[in-house]
Amino acid sequence: MRVDVISLFPEFLAQSAALGVVGRAQERGLLELHGWNPRDYAEGNYRRVDDRPFGGGPGMVMLIEPLRAALAAARAADPQPAPLIYLSPQGRPLSQAKVRELAALPRMILLCGRYEGVDERFIASEVDEEISIGDYVLSGGELGAAVIIDAVTRLQEGALNDAESAVQDSFEGDGLLDCPHYSHPASHALGNVPEVLRSGNHAAIARWRRQQSLLRTALRRPDLLDEAGLGKADRKLLAEAVAGLEI
Ligand SMILES: c1cc(-c2cnc[nH]2)ccn1
Numbered sequence: 001m002r003v004d005v006i007s008l009f010p011e012f013l014a015q016s017a018a019l020g021v022v023g024r025a026q027e028r029g030l031l032e033l034h035g036w037n038p039r040d041y042a043e044g045n046y047r048r049v050d051d052r053p054f055g056g057g058p059g060m061v062m063l064i065e066p067l068r069a070a071l072a073a074a075r076a077a078d079p080q081p082a083p084l085i086y087l088s089p090q091g092r093p094l095s096q097a098k099v100r101e102l103a104a105l106p107r108m109i110l111l112c113g114r115y116e117g118v119d120e121r122f123i124a125s126e127v128d129e130e131i132s133i134g135d136y137v138l139s140g141g142e143l144g145a146a147v148i149i150d151a152v153t154r155l156q157e158g159a160l161n162d163a164e165s166a167v168q169d170s171f172e173g174d175g176l177l178d179c180p181h182y183s184h185p186a187s188h189a190l191g192n193v194p195e196v197l198r199s200g201n202h203a204a205i206a207r208w209r210r211q212q213s214l215l216r217t218a219l220r221r222p223d224l225l226d227e228a229g230l231g232k233a234d235r236k237l238l239a240e241a242v243a244g245l246e247i
Contacts, residue, residue: 001105001156002032004074004082005145006067007112008049010035016146021160022153030156033149034077038062041069050115059116067111067122074109082107083128085148087141088117091130094148096172098131102148103155110148112141175228177221179212207237215241 005013017023017033025031038049043065050060071084085108092098102108111118111127123130133144153159154168182193196208214237217225230238 001030001103001152002034002078002080002082002107003149003152004034004036004077004107004109005112005142005149006036006038006070006074006109007140007142007145008037008039008114009112009140009142010037012142013145013149017149020150021164022150025153025156025159028158030159031149031153034074036070036074038066038070041073042066053116057116061116062113062118062122064119064122067118068126071109071111071126078107080107082109084109084111084126086111086113086118086123086127086130087133087144087148088113088130089132089135089137091132093135094131094133094144094151096151096175099148099151100155103152110141110145112145114140174213175224176213177216177224179209179216210234211237211241214238215245218242 007013013033013035017026022031022033026033039047042049042063048063049066050062053059053061075082083105085102087110131144131148133147138144154164160168182197186193186198194208196204199205214225214230214234217228218238228234
């Protein structure tokens, strides 16, 4: 997969992408990352990439022309078509379903805004999709781009080793929150590991873990539970766990 990133701080992404799964995916030829800095295409002595907003108000707005030139350079660098995705608080919330959709693409171009954002005419003319990574304001879209790059890279065939794939599957598989995890020591001042996990009874362990995932999801993210479409056995397992809660 090829990912082009339009950003005033390409070094930010280069550093974050050099590590871990994303760094390894690049070494394995599973991912190609290219940065495009609008400042390299800005005209004039000051190479302006932003200016004050019409109508007044705080902050600065990223200008159309440097963005158009950076986008044109990115598109000219590879014949593969690619959607332009703008990371912004006004975007649709990122979900694992959207990550799966993006991971299936051969290429995408991520636009990272700074300041107050991007001139609306560029968005209306060139942006295919706006995506938000959460309802909070960041200093720019680069962290959102890094999140998307990490999440889609993990879905590239061959990017994860067996242990990492198991972790991915355990979360991604059924849309529920993960169960609690424990390791040594079995007994500690902070508490003891649940007996079932030390029983060696794999059926009982799987049942306990499923029940804990269901209970956690019901308590913390009931919205995910609704989407999961539980079957009769899961609803029974959850009801048993809820009945056992000490309220
Ligand atoms: C994606 C981008 C942003 C953001 C971009 N610039 C300021 N905040 C916030 C949330 N998700």
